[in-house]
Amino acid sequence: MVTMGTKEQEDEAPEERVPHLPWMRHPVDIDSFSACPVASLPRLDPRLAEALQRMGIESFFPVQVSAWLETIGPGAFQRDICINSPTGSGKTLAYALPIVQMLSTRKVRCLRALVVLPTRDLALQVKEVFDAIAPVVGLTVASAVGQSSIADEISDLIKKSKQELYPSLDDEYVEMEPQTKVDILVATPGRLMDHINMTKGFSLEHLQYLVVDETDRMLREAYQSWLPTVIQFTRPTKQDLFRHDTTGRTLLHPLTTIRRSGVERGFKGKCYPRLAKIVCSATLTQDPSKLSQLELHHPLLLNSGKKRYRIPEKLESYKLICTSNIKPLCLIVLLQELRGEKCLVFTKSVDDSHRLSTLLGFFEDLPFKFSEFSSLQRESTRRKTLAAFKEGEIDVLIGSDIMARGIHINGLRYVINYEMPQYVKTYIHRAGRTARAGESGSCFTFLRKNEVKRFDKLLKKADGSSCILRSLPEESIESLRPVFETALEKLKDKLKGSAEPEASKKSNNSGDKAPGALKRKRGKQT
Numbered sequence: 001m002v003t004m005g006t007k008e009q010e011d012e013a014p015e016e017r018v019p020h021l022p023w024m025r026h027p028v029d030i031d032s033f034s035a036c037p038v039a040s041l042p043r044l045d046p047r048l049a050e051a052l053q054r055m056g057i058e059s060f061f062p063v064q065v066s067a068w069l070e071t072i073g074p075g076a077f078q079r080d081i082c083i084n085s086p087t088g089s090g091k092t093l094a095y096a097l098p099i100v101q102m103l104s105t106r107k108v109r110c111l112r113a114l115v116v117l118p119t120r121d122l123a124l125q126v127k128e129v130f131d132a133i134a135p136v137v138g139l140t141v142a143s144a145v146g147q148s149s150i151a152d153e154i155s156d157l158i159k160k161s162k163q164e165l166y167p168s169l170d171d172e173y174v175e176m177e178p179q180t181k182v183d184i185l186v187a188t189p190g191r192l193m194d195h196i197n198m199t200k201g202f203s204l205e206h207l208q209y210l211v212v213d214e215t216d217r218m219l220r221e222a223y224q225s226w227l228p229t230v231i232q233f234t235r236p237t238k239q240d241l242f243r244h245d246t247t248g249r250t251l252l253h254p255l256t257t258i259r260r261s262g263v264e265r266g267f268k269g270k271c272y273p274r275l276a277k278i279v280c281s282a283t284l285t286q287d288p289s290k291l292s293q294l295e296l297h298h299p300l301l302l303n304s305g306k307k308r309y310r311i312p313e314k315l316e317s318y319k320l321i322c323t324s325n326i327k328p329l330c331l332i333v334l335l336q337e338l339r340g341e342k343c344l345v346f347t348k349s350v351d352d353s354h355r356l357s358t359l360l361g362f363f364e365d366l367p368f369k370f371s372e373f374s375s376l377q378r379e380s381t382r383r384k385t386l387a388a389f390k391e392g393e394i395d396v397l398i399g400s401d402i403m404a405r406g407i408h409i410n411g412l413r414y415v416i417n418y419e420m421p422q423y424v425k426t427y428i429h430r431a432g433r434t435a436r437a438g439e440s441g442s443c444f445t446f447l448r449k450n451e452v453k454r455f456d457k458l459l460k461k462a463d464g465s466s467c468i469l470r471s472l473p474e475e476s477i478e479s480l481r482p483v484f485e486t487a488l489e490k491l492k493d494k495l496k497g498s499a500e501p502e503a504s505k506k507s508n509n510s511g512d513k514a515p516g517a518l519k520r521k522r523g524k525q526t
């Protein structure tokens with residue numbers, strides 16, 4: 001995983017300016033919609049309404065209502081949809097629900113919807129949403145994220161070949177018959193490419209819906225050219241265009257989807273129905289060269305707020321000004337004041353997270369449990385740490401931007417930027433781990449005096465952002481000083497020791513009996 005801090009600048013406009021792309025200048029304003037009770041959403045399949053109620057969803061958020069109207073409603077999905085709405089506003093259901101409803105009438109199972117996300121954690125989170133609604137209308141969902149072995153994934157995705165069962169079947173017939181076991185696939189780009197390149201029977205030819213979540217991040221990194229590959233594999237081939245006999249009768253397999261038959265009807269060489277796309281982010285790129293990779297069809301922008309970026313409504317932002325030499329003490333005092341509530345602390349690199357958590361480990365009797373969360377830790381360690389955090393066994397996670405995108409943790413009320421984020425996008429994604437789904441939350445940012453002006457300017461780029469100055473009791477900071485001096489000495493010794501071969505060894509340095517171990521690699525950032 002790559003640091004957001006170093007790359008977010010690509011879309012960082014110096015001032016709020018008119019987008020280059022004309023269609024981006026006239027968005028549908030998501031905020032003009034109000035929440036809609038589940039029972040009142042027009043044309044919602046009653047089976048889905050029941051499933052949603054079981055999930056505890058009573059009404060739809062504005063982004064979900066507006067996306068529904070453009071897909072199932074009067075918009076009838078005639079245009080590709082780009083959603084730019086705040087973190088935690090419910091974008092996942094905004095695309096999952098219409099796709100599931102549209103596929104609920106399908107007759108033959110084949111891979112018709114593909115959702116691509118940048119990380120495994122996010123993909124699994126999104127799959128959970130599909131899992132909660134798709135089976136009730138008879139659809140199957142699978143993931144291709146590298147969580148299990150490729151063989152296991154293949155057996156979840158692909159049927160055994162019919163030719164093995166009926167050897168007399170025509171080769172071409174067998175070749176054209178859909179072999180997928182799933183209707184909807186949630187994938188990360190790497191594993192998706194593995195299946196495209198290597199899995200026999202894996203085909204995108206019937207794909208009707210493509211979702212690119214966290215679009216700006218997905219377009220920033222090529223991920224083995226997954227996007228052009230997917231688009232290319234969903235285009236009709238020359239062979240498709242000429243599959244008819246001399247009398248013009250179609251030679252297509254009886255199970256061939258309408259999309260391929262549409263090609264037969266001569267839609268100027270384009271697929272019909274087209275591959276419909278939904279792209280979304282809390283910080284959607286406006287860069288025409290990046291968006292052009294998506295080959296969007298008459299795109300329609302659904303945008304929240306007047307500005308390009310928007311802070312969740314119930315998020316309160318605070319700034320704390322302190323000098324670098326006492327910052328760890330200020331952090332401890334702030335965490336003490338938050339009284340063991342769940343909190344994420346963001347540092348600017350994995351090394352900084354490690355250093356900070358090691359240092360805190362030398363303070364005894366801290367009234368909160370903390371743990372390091374790093375991209376250099378083993379996947380299983382990270383998963384355990386996150387589970388312990390979700391369960392409330394750990395109060396504070398210290399990490400870098402690996403924790404910043406998309407992850408949802410119930411009841412998380414506080415986020416702390418231990419260092420000032422460099423870009424407004426970084427702030428939005430970090431702060432957006434709290435104040436989700438209409439809940440309230442706070443984001444605290446530590447600043448040096450000379451950073452205040454820049455930070456204020458950075459926050460102004462987001463709609464609905466105001467920042468309150470927060471101070472900490474001087475005496476609490478002073479009371480920690482003696483332990484701090486000793487802790488710094490211990491940290492120096494420890495780091496000296498670990499600079500040698502130790503550095504690459506696994507160690508549990510977070511000092512909080514953290515559930516996992518940490519693999520160190522110097523200088524790498526997440």
Ligand SMILES: Nc1ncnc2c1ncn2[C@@H]1O[C@H](COP(=O)(O)OP(=O)(O)OP(=O)(O)O)[C@@H](O)[C@H]1O
Binds near residue numbers: 086092407408436437
């Ligand atoms: N209509 C709803 N009613 C209640 N809760 C909802 C509703 N829709 C979504 N949620 C909940 O809101 C939370 C945030 O939703 P989601 O993860 O889709 O947000 P997001 O907009 O994708 O955020 P991010 O940009 O950070 O990825 C989830 O826990 C989800 O279950």
